[in-house]
Amino acid sequence: MSLKNRKLQYSLAINEALHQMMEIDESVFLIGQGVKSPWYVGNTARGLLERFGDERVIDTPVSENAITGAAVGAAIAGMRPIVVHPRMDFMMYAMDPIINESANWHYMFGGNSTVPVVIWSIINRGGEQAAQHSQALHTLCAHIPGLKVVMPATPYDVKGLMIAAIKDDNPVIYIDDRWLYNLEGDVPEEIYSVPIGKGIICKKGKDITLVSVSYMAIEAIKAAEYLKKEGIDVEVIDLRSVKPIDKELLFESVKKTGRLIIADCGWKTCGFAAEISAMVCENIFEYLKSPIARITLPDTPAPASFALEKVYYPKSNNIIAKIQEVLKWETK
Amino acid sequence: MRKKYNKNFLVGLYRTMMRIRICEESLVEPILRGEVKCPCHLYSGEEAIATGVCAALDESDYIFGSHRSHGHYLAKGCSMPELIAEIYGKETGCSKGRGGSMHLIAPEKGMLGAVPIVGGTISIALGAALASKIRKQKRVTVSFFGDGTTGEGVLYESLNFASLKKLPIIFACENNLYSTHLPIRECRLQNNIFKTGVPFGIPGDRVDGNDVLKVYESTKAAVEICKKGNGPVFIEFLTYRLRGHVGPDDNIHGMRTDIRPKEEIERWQKKDPIKRYERFLFKNKILVKQEVEMIRKEVEQEVNNSFAFALSSSYPKEMELTKYVFKE
Numbered sequence: 001m002s003l004k005n006r007k008l009q010y011s012l013a014i015n016e017a018l019h020q021m022m023e024i025d026e027s028v029f030l031i032g033q034g035v036k037s038p039w040y041v042g043n044t045a046r047g048l049l050e051r052f053g054d055e056r057v058i059d060t061p062v063s064e065n066a067i068t069g070a071a072v073g074a075a076i077a078g079m080r081p082i083v084v085h086p087r088m089d090f091m092m093y094a095m096d097p098i099i100n101e102s103a104n105w106h107y108m109f110g111g112n113s114t115v116p117v118v119i120w121s122i123i124n125r126g127g128e129q130a131a132q133h134s135q136a137l138h139t140l141c142a143h144i145p146g147l148k149v150v151m152p153a154t155p156y157d158v159k160g161l162m163i164a165a166i167k168d169d170n171p172v173i174y175i176d177d178r179w180l181y182n183l184e185g186d187v188p189e190e191i192y193s194v195p196i197g198k199g200i201i202c203k204k205g206k207d208i209t210l211v212s213v214s215y216m217a218i219e220a221i222k223a224a225e226y227l228k229k230e231g232i233d234v235e236v237i238d239l240r241s242v243k244p245i246d247k248e249l250l251f252e253s254v255k256k257t258g259r260l261i262i263a264d265c266g267w268k269t270c271g272f273a274a275e276i277s278a279m280v281c282e283n284i285f286e287y288l289k290s291p292i293a294r295i296t297l298p299d300t301p302a303p304a305s306f307a308l309e310k311v312y313y314p315k316s317n318n319i320i321a322k323i324q325e326v327l328k329w330e331t332k
Numbered sequence: 333m334r335k336k337y338n339k340n341f342l343v344g345l346y347r348t349m350m351r352i353r354i355c356e357e358s359l360v361e362p363i364l365r366g367e368v369k370c371p372c373h374l375y376s377g378e379e380a381i382a383t384g385v386c387a388a389l390d391e392s393d394y395i396f397g398s399h400r401s402h403g404h405y406l407a408k409g410c411s412m413p414e415l416i417a418e419i420y421g422k423e424t425g426c427s428k429g430r431g432g433s434m435h436l437i438a439p440e441k442g443m444l445g446a447v448p449i450v451g452g453t454i455s456i457a458l459g460a461a462l463a464s465k466i467r468k469q470k471r472v473t474v475s476f477f478g479d480g481t482t483g484e485g486v487l488y489e490s491l492n493f494a495s496l497k498k499l500p501i502i503f504a505c506e507n508n509l510y511s512t513h514l515p516i517r518e519c520r521l522q523n524n525i526f527k528t529g530v531p532f533g534i535p536g537d538r539v540d541g542n543d544v545l546k547v548y549e550s551t552k553a554a555v556e557i558c559k560k561g562n563g564p565v566f567i568e569f570l571t572y573r574l575r576g577h578v579g580p581d582d583n584i585h586g587m588r589t590d591i592r593p594k595e596e597i598e599r600w601q602k603k604d605p606i607k608r609y610e611r612f613l614f615k616n617k618i619l620v621k622q623e624v625e626m627i628r629k630e631v632e633q634e635v636n637n638s639f640a641f642a643l644s645s646s647y648p649k650e651m652e653l654t655k656y657v658f659k660e
Contacts, residue, residue, distance in 0.1 A: 029466060055466050061496070066489030069455020070462050076444055077394065077463035096486070100449045101456060109437040110428025111656040113445060145657050169659040 008187035010180045011042040013155040017162035018044070018082070020191050022052050025080060028166055029056040031071055032084030032120075033064075041086050041122070042181050068094035068119065072102045072171070075117040080166055085121040088175065089132045094119075102171035103146035118165045120174040123214070123265070126309055131301035136214070136266045139275075141173045142243040148196050149173045149242040153217035155185035157240055160194030168196060175242075177215040177265070199246035201253070205235035208259040208323055211250060211276055213239050216263040216295070222316035223263075227323060234323065242272055250276065251284050258289035259326055263319050268296040290329040293322050337545075342618050343627075345387055345544050349379040349606050350631045352403045355412060358635050359419065360580040368419055370432035375403035377542075377574030380605035381506050382407035384547025385474060388555050389442070394460045394473040396453035397446030399434045400506075400573075404446065404476050410438035412634060413641035422645035429648045430656060451477060451484035454503070458490045461501035461563070472558045474502045474551075480511030482525055488532075491566070495532040500558035502551065503529065503566040506541065508573045513583065513591045529566035541569030542605040545612075572600040 008016065022028045029052075035045045036059040049057040060067045064085065071083035085091035091098070102115045125134045142149045148170055152158040158176060165172035202217060203224050212220040217238035224234035235253050239246055254260050260280055262273040273294040280292060295314045303312055356376045362368040375382070382403035386395065389408070397404040405415055410426065418425025419433045427435045434448040444460060447453055457475035464471040481487055482505065494501050505525055509516050516523070526538035535557075539550045547569060554565035574597070576583040583591045613619040619627075 058497075061489075061492060063489035063493060065486045066455040066458060066493055069452075069486065069490070070459035070493065073396075073453075073456035073459020073461075074463040074466075075459070076456060077460040079463045079466065081459070096449060096452060097455055101447065101452055105445070106659050107656040108427060108431045108435045108447070109445060110425070110430045111659070112427060112437050113439055114659045148658070 006187060006189065007184045008155050009043070010155045010158050010176070010183045010185070011044050013159040013187045014044040014162055014176070015046050016187070017159045018048060019051065021163060021166045022048065022056060024191070025166075027079045028082065029058065029074075029079060030082045030084065031058040031060060031067060032086070033060055033062060034086050035059050035084060041084060042178075064090055064093035065096060069097035069101065071117050071119070072097045072115055075115045076105065076113055080116050082118040082120055082166065085119070087133055088121040088123050088137055089135050091119070091121045098141070098147070098171070098173070099144050103144045105146075106170065107146060114169045115171045116169045117171050118162070118174050119171060123175060123177045125177065125179060125302070125313060128304045128306055128309065129302070130304035134302040136297075138173070138175050138242045139266050139270070139272045142272065147171055147173055147243065149175065150196055150240060151175045151214035151242055152194070152240060153180065153214050153238050155183060155187045157194050159187055160192050161196065161240065163191060164193040164196050167193065172196065175214065179215045180218070183218070194240065197241045197244035197246060199237050199239040199241070199249045201249070202236040202238050203234065205233040206257055207233045208261060208326065209235050209237060209250075209253040209257045210261050210263060210319065210323070211237045211239060212263040213242060213272065214265050216265050216314070219314070219316045220263050220319060223319035223323065226316065226320055232323065232327065245276070245279065247279060247283075250280065254280055255284060255287045258287055260288070261293045261295065261319070261323055261326060263295040263314065266297060267299050268294060269299050271296055290326050293326050295319055295322055339618055342613065345383055345548070346609060346613060346619070347627055347631065348383040348387070348407050349544065349609065350627055351412065351634065352379045352382065352406050353606055354628070354631045354635050355406060355415070355638070356402060358639065363579050370419060370421065370434070371578050372419060372433045373400035373578050374573070374575040374580065375400055377600065377604065378506060378508060378571045379403055380544035380547050380609070381504070381541045381569045381571060384544045385504055385551045387548050388551035389472065389474065391442055393471055394442050394444050394457070395476065396444055396457040396460070396473070397436065397476045398450070398453065398478060399446070399448035400478065401436050401446035401476065402433065405436040405438065405443055408438070408441050408443045410436070410441045410443050413638040414438070416638040416642040417645050420642040420645070421647060422642055423648045424641065424645040428656070451481045451486045453477070454481070454490045455486050457501060458494055458499065461494065461499040462497065465497065465499055470559050472500045472502060472555050472563075474504050476504050476506060478511065479505060479507040479509070479516050479525060480519065481505070482528060483511070483519060487528070491529050491532045491534055491564070494564040495529070495534050498561060498563060500561075500563040502554045502558065503564060505566070505568045506571055507568055508571050510573070510577065510591075512577050513589075526566065526568035529564070534564050534566050536566040536568065538568045538570065541571035542603050542608060544605060544609050572603070574601065574604070
């Protein structure tokens with residue numbers, strides 16, 4: 001039973017999902033670098049080793065390719081593994097088992113095998129960690145047929161999407177953001193799923209649709225709250241899943257507001273924001289009253305210096321400025 | 333040797349090797365005619381390895397293969413008609429025409445998949461072995477890969493992890509002396525693939541891969557080590573492909589895809605694992621010539637039936653192009 005208004009941290013909501021799913025399903029196990037280390041994956045693996053033992057909570061050598069492949073292989077053999085990459089950048093070593101193997105497996109064997117694996121990776125932005133400790137590579141994953149990609153922004157979603165990802169019979173790339181780890185929110189105690197491929201309207205509005213994902217959903221809400229005081233009514237959507245994309249929710253909102261701005265935590269060129277923009281142009285162009293705008297990272301590797309980081313990562317003020325610009329367009 | 337094994341077992345090995353050889357060679361003409369279009373990496377000459385290894389396994393044991401896996405698939409007891417249908421791109425194929433020759437699977441027979449990324453299934457086999465360990469099942473996984481794979485980093489990552497966790501996995505390296513078209517001596521300085529696992533604490537064996545009984549015996553010993561919880565094991569099987577890297581082309585000096593000295597091929601033709609085993613069977617009076625002929629006829633019939641099945645099967649429906657992207 002759920003306690004009303006129980007607040008839980010984002011990282012502890014993941015932890016709760018892992019505890020609950022490992023408890024009810026013996027085929028679920030956790031594998032990856034640092035699952036024994038409280039420093040590496042925050043609080044997310046807290047208590048798992050003590051409760052489930054080192055056969056199901058497996059800390060590994062630095063060998064992303066083999067370990068991810070092992071998770072894929074265990075899934076093929078009937079388990080439901082969760083493999084963690086505490087720095088998404090290092091997951092690039094594992095692109096063969098992810099892209100060549102897990103994504104294609106069900107298709108290339110004509111449905112005769114499935115890969116129910118969760119590939120969990122964490123974006124570690126900021127903190128002067130520079131280019132190889134900070135990349136948000138969800139677009140790269142979303143490009144590949146056969147992969148599902150989820151990016152929860154809230155403690156409620158992080159638990160529900162982890163559970164949905166574990167239960168899914170397909171490979172799911174589960175990406176969270178360290179900037180969200182301390183965020184608190186309502187999280188029911190029971191086991192529940194947030195459906196993969198379904199977005200959510202965080203705030204209803206009529207003037208412009210602001211689509212976001214992951215950490216940018218938090219900045220989007222801040223921007224919308226500020227603009228409300230200025231008399232601008234922004235509808236904020238958190239898509240939650242990067243693939244599949246909740247087209248219905250997106251199209252309904254844009255049809256209503258006639259304007260679209262996308263706030264993504266990845267790069268601009270060929271990125272997730274470009275895809276959202278293209279989908280709207282291809283399908284409901286006639287509803288648009290002004291050009292679509294994108295808030296993304298600049299097409300630049302992440303800098304180390306704090307002075308440069310400040311301008312590299314977009315915040316709510318960038319969204320606010322862009323929305324004001326879009327709304328002026330009609331009067332030009 | 334006769335006393336050690338019963339006749340059925342010994343004849344069974346012969347029959348399996350013949351099934352692989354005749355099936356492989358029956359693809360030559362359809363490939364040359366352009367009727368078979370997908371890349372086929374023929375296993376002719378390497379039959380003793382798949383046959384000997386799989387004879388040491390139970391049906392519930394797992395195997396994973398590579399681009400050259402028709403032999404592994406057949407030796408594990410999977411359906412020849414479904415193999416040929418898959419090569420022809422038909423809906424009745426083992427991968428419903430989505431995979432072709434390089435993507436073979438039959439989970440019910442423990443054949444969990446073959447794919448052409450070199451080294452791609454090593455870590456996947458590692459995971460299947462890990463799953464058996466977690467579930468406390470007495471089940472061994474064999475990862476088949478070629479000598480070229482020893483250049484891939486994932487092999488070393490996998491050896492380390494398998495050894496750390498004492499996984500029931502046999503790393504079966506089929507050294508046919510060529511990595512695509514590059515001779516092994518141009519791929520590595522030392523001729524010591526069988527020692528690959530040694531730095532990781534994994535025992536290694538080097539076996540004449542053209543001697544089916546030696547292959548069987550070394551694998552049987554490895555299976556026992558794994559089932560006692562003392563895996564993994566690494567085995568290098570020395571062999572030679574009688575056909576080219578892909579398709580029927582022999583890659584002989586003086587021909588279009590000139591890579592291999594004619595004398596080298598002739599030398600290996602004399603070591604043909606099937607002819608060699610046949611001599612052994614005759615010498616030990618396990619089989620007589622008429623029985624061999626009978627087996628050949630039976631196998632030819634099976635191959636003909638498989639082709640008839642494949643040719644009369646339908647192609648996948650165009651409207652089902654995007655089926656199987658996700659498990660619904």
